[in-house]
Amino acid sequence: MDLKYLHSQASTIQDKQTYLVAVGGGKVIDYVKVIARLSQTKYVAVPTNASHDGFSSPYVNFLLREEIAKEEKNPNSPIYTPVSPIAIVGDTSLISQAPKESLQAGVGDILAKWVAVRDWKLAHRLKGEKFDIYAATFSEMTANMVEEGISSLGRFFFSEEGIRVLMKALGSSGVAMCIAGSSRPASGSEHLVSHALDKLSKKYNFQVAHGHQTGMMAILMMYLHGGNWKRIRDILVGVAAPVTLHEVGIEREILLEAVLEAHKIRPERYTILAEGLSKQAAINAIEMTGID
Numbered sequence: 001m002d003l004k005y006l007h008s009q010a011s012t013i014q015d016k017q018t019y020l021v022a023v024g025g026g027k028v029i030d031y032v033k034v035i036a037r038l039s040q041t042k043y044v045a046v047p048t049n050a051s052h053d054g055f056s057s058p059y060v061n062f063l064l065r066e067e068i069a070k071e072e073k074n075p076n077s078p079i080y081t082p083v084s085p086i087a088i089v090g091d092t093s094l095i096s097q098a099p100k101e102s103l104q105a106g107v108g109d110i111l112a113k114w115v116a117v118r119d120w121k122l123a124h125r126l127k128g129e130k131f132d133i134y135a136a137t138f139s140e141m142t143a144n145m146v147e148e149g150i151s152s153l154g155r156f157f158f159s160e161e162g163i164r165v166l167m168k169a170l171g172s173s174g175v176a177m178c179i180a181g182s183s184r185p186a187s188g189s190e191h192l193v194s195h196a197l198d199k200l201s202k203k204y205n206f207q208v209a210h211g212h213q214t215g216m217m218a219i220l221m222m223y224l225h226g227g228n229w230k231r232i233r234d235i236l237v238g239v240a241a242p243v244t245l246h247e248v249g250i251e252r253e254i255l256l257e258a259v260l261e262a263h264k265i266r267p268e269r270y271t272i273l274a275e276g277l278s279k280q281a282a283i284n285a286i287e288m289t290g291i292d
Contacts, residue, residue: 053186
């Protein structure tokens with residue numbers, strides 16, 4: 001779907017007394033976000049899976065942001081700015097029937113918040129970036145919620161009871177971003193590598209769920225931070241989520257390329273990767289964490 005189509009849809013509903021309802025996965029909801037902003041229309045998010053926090057986030061995915069950024073060079077093109085849903089309707093009985101792979105991805109995306117907050121704190125200490133302890137604590141809480149839910153429910157985590165925990169966590173992640181006024185509490189170095197992989201996926205023809213990428217990269221980035229990366233790995237293993245490149249079909253050289261390029265994705269966002277990583281350091285991290 002291209003941006004011309006989104007513009008045409010926005011023009012169709014502009015100035016009408018209506019609301020938009022986004023029913024589906026991340027792509028559908030992202031498209032509705034763009035239409036909602038262009039037409040100045042409020043929208044309700046109705047996610048049909050729990051693969052990531054996009055349904056609650058006011059931001060759109062990285063590749064779509066790149067398309068929008070290219071169009072913004074046209075002075076006659078309306079500029080997209082973040083827009084949050086006025087309500088979220090999460091039917092846990094429906095979502096619990098979603099493919100298990102998508103639910104595992106949701107766990108990975110939530111665990112990544114521990115790394116995102118560490119990167120934010122690092123930027124605050126080294127660069128004086130504004131840090132919101134409320135938003136950061138709220139974001140870390142979402143990962144804690146999922147960890148506790150998996151601990152208590154075990155292999156039954158993807159039952160409706162567990163999905164309720166996951167949905168609350170993913171929904172709260174969006175709230176943390178709104179509190180912070182940016183995606184800082186939810187997106188750090190692990191997301192930068194994931195975004196780099198998204199770009200490389202076109203070149204090398206592979207496709208991996210966003211949450212699987214961010215979950216695995218959270219292991220790698222937490223190792224670089226000197227934190228408890230095994231905690232993240234063990235939680236992912238507990239829900240049978242992928243923790244190795246072999247499981248998701250990515251070759252080591254592709255990951256190395258992504259890790260070495262990740263700091264260029266959003267150079268204004270300071271993370272553990274901001275100064276760049278040597279290839280040998282990246283190889284060491286991959287081997288030490290066993291994600292190869």
